[in-house]
Amino acid sequence: MKLSGLLASAFIGLTTVAIAGQPTTAHASTAKITTIKTYQVKPTYLARYPKTAYMWNTHYTKAIHNLKNYPHTTLYATKKVTIKSKKHTAAYYYVQSANKKVAGYVWSGYLIAGHYVSGGYYSYPSRGILLSSLRYQSKADDSLIEQADVPGTKDKTALSAFATPPTTKQMIKVLNFYLKNPKNTDLPAFVCSSKTANARIALVNVWPTNNKADVLRIPMFQVMPKQSEMSYFGNRTNFWAMQDLVALGAKPEETYPMKATSGSTTTGIGIRTVRYNFPDETANALSNSGGNLQAVYGDGYGKKHDLSLVALDGWLRYVNTSDLPD
Structure with a gap:
């Protein structure tokens, strides 16, 4: 098993290098496209990195778009394929924008499951990131591996009422307020940030009991200061408390x-x-x-x-x- 894992990692690494350095044109005779799966319900993707990432035409003969130019475009996958050429074999998605003006094959490693939300926000639900002002960074930033710090005794039944994800409208209201007021001195010190910050709402794991099977996923308000040594999001409070604060305009009585x-x-x-x-x-x-x-x-x-x-x-x-x- 370890050897297989090493060989797989090596293969992926070589494939990544080959694709990252791929030319903008190719020969149709050297590429074979085999469909792996077609989607009736089209999954959505975003460009994973803010760097050059080519989208290829339907015959895989020419690069037609660069994904770094479409950071706010949600891409809908219609099928997943294997493209085999003389230089590499890899999984690709055939994706298209909502208006179908941007469409073609993209290497799977250049995409991440998610969608863009009008106003400058990104959503990656499968990773527990409900709404963020910052694009996904890395696995180290993945909410699924975090645990919320919710001290004190907890009751699972009562706490489950706060495990319901908020609506997009609710989240946008909270994030908009915070991002416009990151230095608001009326905000509690721990919620506030000394620097202009990124913010997001993410689901994190909370165990009401010592049994991890009782895990609940609570929406938390998280902040990552810009231009700081702390390059990760940290929990500030649960979403529902932050929503109450924002509803009051964060103006103390x-x-x-x-x-x-x-x-x-x-x-x-x-x-x-x-x-x-x-x-x-x-x-x-x-x-x-x-x-x-x-x-x-x-x-x-x-x-x-x-x-x-x-x-x-x-x-x-x-x-x-x-x-x-x-």
Whole structure:
């Protein structure tokens, strides 16, 4: 098995080199096209890389388009084929744009499953990336291998209500707000970024119990600062808390001053109360250890309408309204 894997990797590597350096013309007599699969429901793809990637005509005799010129074009696959020539054998898709003005064969390695969303967004649902302001980077950036940091006790039944993916309209509203206000000082510190940022909504794994079979996939709001050493997306909060914040315009009803004390410790108005990540106290609960209250955005959340959305030590949390200082 290991040997087979090595041989496969070597073959793929050689194939990639051959195709990446392919000329823009070829001879029909040297290429054989064999259909592997046809699609009645056409899967959608985007150009995987922002670099030269040729699309070939139906006879595989001439390169007719360069995918780097179509970063916002969703390509619909009608079939998958094997193209064999003297130099290489590889899998290709026959793809076309919605208006069919861009159509031809593209090497499978130049494509990634996904679609473009008007407004400058990209969606890669099969990888758990629901909507992003940045094109897919690499497998290291893949949401499917991440685990959301949702501390505290969790109830699977109640938490499942927050595992429903938001609509595209809901996500665009949140992302548009954030991307226009990345330095908004009213935003909780942990949600905010000191630099103009990329943002996305992605499904990440949360285990309510110690049994990984109970995994839930929760939509999370993630940020990746531009021009930063941190070249990956990091979780900021779950989508539903961010949606509540955006619905309020991120304008606090009340703010509390923070002041520095000795050393690096920063203190403010202390609040000792149970904290929640979600607007439902039965879904998640954290410890009631103290924290510094910085802002109160709104109240009336939770099944009993007794929770407030606050910035607590820079985090976006829900707390019992009755525990807030007068």
